[in-house]
Amino acid sequence: MAIALWLNVDGKGVIPTLQEAVERLDGAEGELVLDFVTVCRIDSMALRAMEGLATIADQKAVKVVLRDVNVDVYKVLKLVKLARRFSFSNSNHDRRTTKLEGRHAEPSAK
Amino acid sequence: MIVSEAAREPAQIAPSAEPLSEERIAYLEGLVTQARVASAVFTQFTQEDVDRIVKAMVLAGLKQAQHLAELAVEETKLGVMEDKVIKNMVATEFAYDYVKDKRTVGVIREFPERNLMEVAEPIGVIFSLLPITNPTSTVLFKCIIAIKTRNAVIFSPHPNAWRCCSEAVRIMYETAVKHGAPEGVFACLQTHTLQDNAFLMRHKDVSLIDATGGPNAVKAAYSSGKPALGVGPGNTPVYLEKTADLDASIVDIIISKTFDNGTICASEQTVVIDDEIYELALEKFSELGAHICNEKETRLLEQTVIDPQTGFMQPMAVGQKATDIARFVGIPVEPNTKLLIAPILGVGREHPLSVEKLFPVLSVYRGKSADEALKVCVDVNHAGGLGHTAVIFSRNDAIIRKFSEVINAGRIIVNSPGSIGALGAVYNDLVPTFSFGCGTAGGNSTTDNVNIFHYLNIKRLARRTQAHMWFRVPNQIYFNMNAVENVRQFPSASTVIVSTPVLEQIGHVDIVRRHISPETRLHVLIIPDAEPEIEVVTQGVDALNFYKADQIIALGGGSVIDAAKIMKLKYESPQADLEELAAPFLDLRKRVIEFPTEKIHAARLIAISTTSGTGSEVTPFAVLTDKKRGRKTTLADYSLSPDVAIVDPQFVMSMPKTLTADTGIDCVTHALEAGVSNYASPYTDSNAMQALRLAFNYLPIAYEHPGDEEARCMMHNAACIAAMAFSNASVGVNHALAHAFGARFGVAHGRANALMLPHVMAYNAEVPAKFMPSPYTHGYVANKKYATMADVLGLGGHTVQEKVENLIVATEQLLDRLDFPRSIAELGISKEEFAQAVPEMVRSAFEDPSGRSNPRMPLMTELVELFWKAYEGRSLTTATSVFHTQTA
Numbered sequence: 001m002a003i004a005l006w007l008n009v010d011g012k013g014v015i016p017t018l019q020e021a022v023e024r025l026d027g028a029e030g031e032l033v034l035d036f037v038t039v040c041r042i043d044s045m046a047l048r049a050m051e052g053l054a055t056i057a058d059q060k061a062v063k064v065v066l067r068d069v070n071v072d073v074y075k076v077l078k079l080v081k082l083a084r085r086f087s088f089s090n091s092n093h094d095r096r097t098t099k100l101e102g103r104h105a106e107p108s109a110k
Numbered sequence: 111m112i113v114s115e116a117a118r119e120p121a122q123i124a125p126s127a128e129p130l131s132e133e134r135i136a137y138l139e140g141l142v143t144q145a146r147v148a149s150a151v152f153t154q155f156t157q158e159d160v161d162r163i164v165k166a167m168v169l170a171g172l173k174q175a176q177h178l179a180e181l182a183v184e185e186t187k188l189g190v191m192e193d194k195v196i197k198n199m200v201a202t203e204f205a206y207d208y209v210k211d212k213r214t215v216g217v218i219r220e221f222p223e224r225n226l227m228e229v230a231e232p233i234g235v236i237f238s239l240l241p242i243t244n245p246t247s248t249v250l251f252k253c254i255i256a257i258k259t260r261n262a263v264i265f266s267p268h269p270n271a272w273r274c275c276s277e278a279v280r281i282m283y284e285t286a287v288k289h290g291a292p293e294g295v296f297a298c299l300q301t302h303t304l305q306d307n308a309f310l311m312r313h314k315d316v317s318l319i320d321a322t323g324g325p326n327a328v329k330a331a332y333s334s335g336k337p338a339l340g341v342g343p344g345n346t347p348v349y350l351e352k353t354a355d356l357d358a359s360i361v362d363i364i365i366s367k368t369f370d371n372g373t374i375c376a377s378e379q380t381v382v383i384d385d386e387i388y389e390l391a392l393e394k395f396s397e398l399g400a401h402i403c404n405e406k407e408t409r410l411l412e413q414t415v416i417d418p419q420t421g422f423m424q425p426m427a428v429g430q431k432a433t434d435i436a437r438f439v440g441i442p443v444e445p446n447t448k449l450l451i452a453p454i455l456g457v458g459r460e461h462p463l464s465v466e467k468l469f470p471v472l473s474v475y476r477g478k479s480a481d482e483a484l485k486v487c488v489d490v491n492h493a494g495g496l497g498h499t500a501v502i503f504s505r506n507d508a509i510i511r512k513f514s515e516v517i518n519a520g521r522i523i524v525n526s527p528g529s530i531g532a533l534g535a536v537y538n539d540l541v542p543t544f545s546f547g548c549g550t551a552g553g554n555s556t557t558d559n560v561n562i563f564h565y566l567n568i569k570r571l572a573r574r575t576q577a578h579m580w581f582r583v584p585n586q587i588y589f590n591m592n593a594v595e596n597v598r599q600f601p602s603a604s605t606v607i608v609s610t611p612v613l614e615q616i617g618h619v620d621i622v623r624r625h626i627s628p629e630t631r632l633h634v635l636i637i638p639d640a641e642p643e644i645e646v647v648t649q650g651v652d653a654l655n656f657y658k659a660d661q662i663i664a665l666g667g668g669s670v671i672d673a674a675k676i677m678k679l680k681y682e683s684p685q686a687d688l689e690e691l692a693a694p695f696l697d698l699r700k701r702v703i704e705f706p707t708e709k710i711h712a713a714r715l716i717a718i719s720t721t722s723g724t725g726s727e728v729t730p731f732a733v734l735t736d737k738k739r740g741r742k743t744t745l746a747d748y749s750l751s752p753d754v755a756i757v758d759p760q761f762v763m764s765m766p767k768t769l770t771a772d773t774g775i776d777c778v779t780h781a782l783e784a785g786v787s788n789y790a791s792p793y794t795d796s797n798a799m800q801a802l803r804l805a806f807n808y809l810p811i812a813y814e815h816p817g818d819e820e821a822r823c824m825m826h827n828a829a830c831i832a833a834m835a836f837s838n839a840s841v842g843v844n845h846a847l848a849h850a851f852g853a854r855f856g857v858a859h860g861r862a863n864a865l866m867l868p869h870v871m872a873y874n875a876e877v878p879a880k881f882m883p884s885p886y887t888h889g890y891v892a893n894k895k896y897a898t899m900a901d902v903l904g905l906g907g908h909t910v911q912e913k914v915e916n917l918i919v920a921t922e923q924l925l926d927r928l929d930f931p932r933s934i935a936e937l938g939i940s941k942e943e944f945a946q947a948v949p950e951m952v953r954s955a956f957e958d959p960s961g962r963s964n965p966r967m968p969l970m971t972e973l974v975e976l977f978w979k980a981y982e983g984r985s986l987t988t989a990t991s992v993f994h995t996q997t998a
């Protein structure tokens with residue numbers, strides 16, 4: 001699968017990247033990868049922005065893949081039940097995004 | 111709870127009548143979502159992060175202590191502003207002093223010696239009910255411990271304390287967020303309804319309810335289905351005992367009971383005063399500003415401040431001054447009166463003032479004796495104060511201890527003010543709190559002073575511990591030809607030799623006799639040459655008592671030495687119950703039944719073995735046979751081990767061939783089973799391997815050439831060395847099967863072992879159907895241990911499987927060379943008879959402690975299968991092919 005859009009999320013300013021991601025969803029061709037490798041911590045505002053991104057991505061049928069999310073941030077996403085709305089990949093498992101989706105995503109509420 | 115909300119709580123926790131509007135639900139959902147997100151974000155915070163925020167909050171709370179106290183008094187019309195300032199300061203400064211150095215993030219405690227670590231996990235979202243009587247101090251305290259533990263809190267203040275509570279929450283929240291706390295970490299319900307509380311208590315994302323309120327609030331919290339810290343009402347009994355420092359005690363009581371006009375529910379309610387000091391105590395109360403009510407005034411108080419319908423205090427009196435209450439009731443008092451004291455004659459509904467009174471009215475009771483005083487305190491405790499707080503003033507430690515035993519209170523305060531003492535950290539080392547756990551008697555889950563550790567899920571990280579092991583054998587072992595000469599070095603006034611008719615007849619008893627000092631009174635006890643029965647043991651004990659023996663020499667095979675071990679046990683400790691001592695156990699060190707340590711006699715046991723197999727001269731085991739029930743009882747304890755073992759081959763030179771084979775194969779079985787046992791250690795392995803090497807080399811020679819002194823000597827040593835291995839590593843399922851089969855069909859122990867041995871080896875070498883849990887082993891190693899044994903014996907093979915096969919083949923060859931029957935059928939036991947016996951034998955084998963150390967957990971069905979394999983038997987070739995089939 002071709003990756004249409006790849007954005008590096010700035011660890012010191014998560015929200016602007018997420019806003020940019022929302023703006024560029026139309027050109028994502030089905031998949032958007034957000035690289036979280038520099039993100040050590042996430043706050044409430046960023047979570048709200050991620051929830052917004054997930055909602056719009058759903059509407060536009062774009063799969064959002066979060067790459068290299070650290071386990072602390074991953075736990076936060078699980079606690080606020082946002083993890084299920086994203087796919088996850090790890091640079092150690094390059095090009096296995098699709099397979100990892102099932103392994104990391106929590107059970108769907110549906 | 112910090113104060114009784116009983117009179118006021120209907121406004122906070124009444125059952126809901128109307129459903130919540132959609133707008134209201136959206137508002138409440140918003141609060142929960144905000145708190146949930148905050149608590150999730152909070153999980154990323156470090157200890158340093160939260161400590162920094164907590165310190166800032168504490169300083170803010172201290173700065174605003176007076177402002178918040180003024181607001182609280184103005185709004186609630188309860189208590190004393192100056193005291194509320196102190197409460198606010200205690201809630202911040204004293205709480206901080208307790209929590210500041212405590213770890214609440216990540217690893218919070220380590221127990222390296224136990225390989226344990228405790229790791230903190232935040233609760234998440236806490237829904238917290240706030241009381242009217244200590245509104246702001248409770249907010250400050252809960253906010254501090256919530257941030258320290260990385261939790262979010264939604265507060266629900268009492269409606270009549272909403273302004274001061276929400277102001278306290280605002281101050282804490284803004285300070286916390288300013289210093290980095292997640293947004294939404296605190297929220298305070300704006301004007302709320304009872305339905306709001308009910309909704310939040312049941313919300314799926316609320317993880318804990320902290321209900322500081324009255325009994326209904328606590329009940330509602332616990333009924334919500336959520337984990338809850340509900341804390342109940344109080345009725346603090348005080349025992350003013352005659353040895354107390356009266357001046358100090360009375361000041362303490364006045365301080366406590368008048369503090370914030372008595373609103374703290376840990377404050378003193380009824381003081382029981384010893385008769386000897388009663389008058390003096392009242393005089394001192396009076397001198398210090400208390401008004402002692404006369405009978406009429408007491409009656410007036412009862413009628414006014416206690417609701418005659420409910421029996422509880424009237425809300426209008428809560429937190430009011432003594433002078434105001436006196437004026438309202440119509441009791442003339444001095445303007446500076448601090449406290450109204452009402453003598454009462456009993457406890458219960460007919461004595462209305464014996465209940466909780468959260469205002470400066472104190473009831474007193476004259477105790478005619480310590481016994482009566484304690485009983486009245488118990489009555490008060492049971493009249494609404496169970497699990498809460500109690501106070502005693504005394505210098506008599508025995509009385510203080512007795513008080514603590516008979517009073518059910520989470521906090522028993524000694525020689526200090528009850529209310530402030532219960533808060534902790536001021537007068538004592540109790541954990542500081544504004545929330546008192548009252549235990550199950552108070553409908554609570556804890557008796558603790560609620561603090562940070564109640565706001566955490568504490569995870570225990572338990573690393574595998576290296577189990578302690580042991581290697582215990584008799585202190586002295588003498589071996590090789592003529593080792594028996596060493597008997598003479600042991601002084602004895604009266605020695606009893608226990609032996610058998612045959613050994614006496616062939617002169618072995620005389621050999622021993624020659625090495626015993628002429629000064630020693632010597633007696634010989636001849637017992638049947640068979641596994642010991644209780645009658646034999648009893649006769650032996652009678653003889654030991656009769657001769658007042660201080661030394662027992664057991665000369666014989668395993669049966670004689672086992673008999674002597676049990677005789678010694680019963681002689682030294684007649685109370686020993688053999689049936690009880692044979693109770694099953696899993697781990698020798700954790701067994702329920704302990705062998706007796708109290709002894710009325712002491713006798714040295716010297717064991718001289720005349721067979722080369724059981725190794726009973728060094729083992730802590732003894733087998734008792736119950737022929738009537740067709741079973742054997744195995745006793746196991748290191749106290750059974752002989753004191754001295756003599757391994758002298760001269761006593762085995764004349765052993766018949768069959769006995770040589772039977773006992774020799776017992777030795778081989780010991781080594782094989784100890785080697786693969788779950789209790790095996792490098793210490794026992796070295797013994798097991800060496801014994802196996804000696805036995806495989808010398809047993810056939812000793813069998814075929816009985817006069818070969820070297821072979822006899824080495825086999826005798828092998829038996830003792832193997833016994834040292836299994837004394838510490840135990841044996842396995844082979845012995846369990848052999849015990850059951852041997853007892854049922856009267857087959858010699860070694861022979862029974864031989865019939866089972868190849869089948870059990872093949873069984874243990876397979877991947878088990880069920881692994882045996884064992885802290886002593888790492889992985890399943892039985893097959894590898896067998897392979898090592900094959901290497902020690904030089905049997906060849908390239909893989910573990912080949913080596914195991916070779917070991918089984920070599921064992922079968924050994925059995926054949928010793929002319930053992932290779933099937934139970936060959937013994938003349940019919941299939942029908944055997945089939946009939948199998949169920950009971952299986953039960954018996956399963957109960958046998960020998961099986962507990964087997965590397966593979968023997969299932970009942972597997973035991974049945976093993977019995978039948980032994981019945982049918984296998985030739986060498988067939989056995990090998992069976993093995994191939996099983997391991998394929």
